[in-house]
């Protein structure tokens with residue numbers, strides 16, 4: 001997770017993401033904690049430090065994701081990779097109803113599960129953002 005990333009790259013990744021977490025879509029402006037630069041495919045799993053493998057991520061999503069690249073669903077029978085911000089369109093995989101993020105795919109289901117996108121505190125925060133017109 002920790003490899004030097006030039007400041008110009010950090011800025012480029014943040015701008016490309018419109019300054020929102022690419023997993024939960026929370027805006028960085030709403031957070032007291034500076035967002036992280038995530039290796040979508042972690043270094044541990046052979047991912048490289050190149051712009052196409054970097055995502056803008058809030059500290060909660062980044063912390064929950066860690067070096068994982070996916071999880072098992074359906075009683076541990078099927079391995080499913082996480083949402084890949086460079087390869088997948090967020091709105092094709094997720095939908096938001098009353099603050100809760102619902103999966104439209106197994107990829108989304110895996111991502112919601114491990115990144116805890118629907119932890120109660122995160123839903124409450126999202127409802128505030130929606131009320132303020134800042135989400136999604």
Ligand SMILES: [Zn+2]
Pocket residue numbers: 021022023024025026057058059060061062
């Ligand atoms: Zn996030």
